[in-house]
Amino acid sequence: MQIKDTETGEQGAQSAIPFWHDPGKRSIIFQVGVILLVGLLGYYLISNTLANLERQSIATGFGFVEKESSFEIGESLISYSAADSYGRALVVGVLNTLIVSFIGIVLTLFLGTLLGVARLSTNWLVSRLAAVYIEVFQDIPILLQLFFWYAFFYEVLPSPRQALHPFAGMFLCNRGLIFGIPEYHSAFKIMGFAFVAGCGIIYFIRRWARERQNKTGRDFPVFKISVGILIGLPLLVWLMAGAPSAMNVPVLKGFNFKGGVSITPEFAALLLGLVFYTAAFVAEVVRAGIQSVSRGQTEAAMAIGLKPGQVLNLVILPQALRVIIPPLTSQLLNLTKNSSLAVAIGYPDFVSVAGTTINQTGQAIEGVALIMTVYLCFSLTTSAFMNWYNKKIKLVER
C-alpha cells in the first residue's frame, strides 16, 4: 500500500497533473471554447446575412442618412420637411423621444410621489384610493393604456366646434389640447437670463452659508432665499419691462383653432399613458423608501429639537432617497424605453421614424442598430449618473 502510494507520488512528480484536472488550464480551455463558439455563431450569422443582402441586392452602410427622406413628420421641434435628409428625420425622432420622456419624467415624479405619500396617509379613504390606483395601473399593459387614451381623444372628446372649455384660454377636443400662451416679448429672453443668473447666485449663497454654518454654527434660511431669488429676479425684469401681459389666445376659425399652443392627441395620449402607468410603479418605490426609514429616526430627530421641516429635510429624506433613487432611475429609464411604444399610436418618436426609414430604404440592420444604439446611450448615461450618485451618497462609515 505504502509502496504503491510512493510510486504514484513519484509518477505524479514526474508527469505533471493531467490538464483536465488543473482548474486553471481547464478554465482557459473552456474560455477558448466559448470564444470559438461565439465566433463561429457570429461568423455563421454574418455570412448568411451578407449572402442574403447580396441576393436581395440591399444596400449596406449608413449612406442613406444623407439621402432625401421624402416623408413628412407630424410634429417636430426643429424645422423639417420631406425634402430634408433621413439624418435630419432621425434627429427629429430623437428630439421627440427626448421631449416626451422629459415632460413624462417630470409629471411622473410629481404624480408618483403624491401617490406614494397618499398610500401611506393615515386617511383611510386616501390610502385605499391610492392603493387601488397603484394596483390597477400596474396590472394593465402600457400599450393597452395608450390605446385607451388615444381612443379617448378620438372618440370621446368632441370636435373643435363643441370643444370642452374647462377655463379661459384652454380647449380640449379631438384635435388635442389647445391653450393660450403669453405673446412673445423681448423681455422674456432677459427674464430667462435673470433666472439663470439667479441659479448662479444661489450656488454661491449655498456655499457661503455652508461655510458660515461650519464656522459659527449659525443657520441661514437658504431655501427661502433661493425661492425668493428664483421668482423675484425674473419678476423684477418683467415689471421693469412694463409688465407685458398680452396673451396669444386660441380662437375657433372654421374647423380648427388658430393661435395658442396645441398639443396633438398622439402626444397627449402617449404622455398620459406613460405618466399614469409609470407613476404607479414610482409610487411603490417612494412608499418603500419612506417606510425604510424607521420610526425611531423621526422620534430621535424630534427629541434633539429639530422642527418638522428640518426632520424631513435633514433626517428622513437623506435616508429615504438612498433607498429610493436606484429603483426610481430604473423606473424612469423604463418610461424612456416605453416611450418607444409611440409607434403604435402614431406619435413620431425615434422608433417610429426609424421604422419608416427601414421600410423605405430596406436597410433593416442599420435601422435596428440605430434604434438600439440610441436607447443604449440613454441607458448608459443614466447608469453612469447612477454610479456617480451612489458613490456620492454611500454611507461613509468610520
Add this chain to the structure above:
Amino acid sequence: MGKKAIESVQQSIKPPIAQVGLIGWARTNLFNGWLNSLLTLVMLYILWQIIPSFVRWAFINSHWISTSEQCRDSAGACWSIIPANIRFITFGFFPHDQQLRPLVAMIILVVLLFYSQNRRHWKKSLGWAWMIGLFSMGLLMKGGLFGLASVESNEWGGLPLTLMLSVFGLTAAYPLGVILALGRQSKMRVVRLFCVVYIELIRGVPLISLLFMSSVVFPLFLPEGVTLNKIFRAQIAIILFTAAYVAEVVRGGLQGMSRGQFEAAESLGLNYYQTMRLIILPQALKMVIPPTVSVLISAFKDTSLVVIIALYDVLKTTQSVLSDPKWMGYSAEAYIFLGIVYFTCCFFMSNYSRRLERELYTGN
C-alpha cells in the same frame, strides 16, 4: 382578586360611542385633524362626481346583448361588442370549427397553473406534468397528429397566442437566465464579459427594438431557403429579452448566498456543477421566487407588444373588431373589457407572489 374586580369594572363601563363602531372608526381613520377631514371631503366630492355618472353609463343605460344598431340609439355603454365578437377576440383566425382545441389548451394551462399554486404539489411529477401539458398544448394548437387537422401557425391568435407567448417565453427564458446569471458570477473573464455584455445590452434597449429585429432582421440571419414563422421569431425575441431580466433576478439570489455555503460544498469535495446544482441554486432560486413572479407578470404584459409587428394577439384581435364599421366607436368598452382580463391575470399572479413571499419568509 384585584384583577377580577378591574375586569368587571371594564365590562360594566362601555367605551364612549364616539370611539367605537362606525363613528369611532370614521373619526380615527377619516377625520383625525383638519387636513385629513378636508382630504376626505375632497375625495368624497370627486367620487360623487365620477361614480354616479360612470354607473349610469356602464350599468344603467348600457346594452349587454344586442345588435350594434340598438347600441347607437342609447347613451350608455355598449358591452354587446364583447359577446358579439367574443370568439374572434379570443381565438383570432383559428379555423372556426376547430376552436375547441385552443380552448382545451387554455384549460390545460389554467388547471396546471392552479395546481402548481400549492407548494405541497412541487415535486418532480409536477415538472413532468408541465412537460406533458406544454407538449399537448402545442399539439392541440398545431395539430397534424392523432387525426387532428393541421393548423398553420399564422392562423393562431387571440388569447391562446398571448398565453403561449408568455408561458413558453418564460419556460425557455428561465434556464437561459440562470445560465447567464451563473456566467456573470463566473471567475472566467471571457464568460463573464460575454454575459455582462449580453445582459446589459438587452436590458438597455426596449423590447420593441428586439421585436423589430425579429420581424425584419432575423430572416436575414437564416441561410437561403430556410424561413422561420413570424410567431416563432417573436417568441425568440421575447425569450432573449426575458432571459436578461431573469438573469438579473437570479444574480440577486446568487449574491445573497453566504460564502460559507460555497466553502462547505468545496470541503465536501463537490465540483462546480455539483455545488451549483445541489447546494447553491436550490437555495438561491427559492430566495428569488417573488421577484421571478414579477418578471413573469411583466413578460405577460409585454407580450401585448407583438401588436406592433402585426401578430394577432388578444389586443390586436380586439382592435380589428373595433375597425369593423359595425362596431366602430366602442373602443372604451372593448379596452375596458381587455383591461379587466389583463388585470385579473396579473392581480392573481401578484397576489400569489405576495403570499409566497410571506410563506417563504423565514425570519432572517
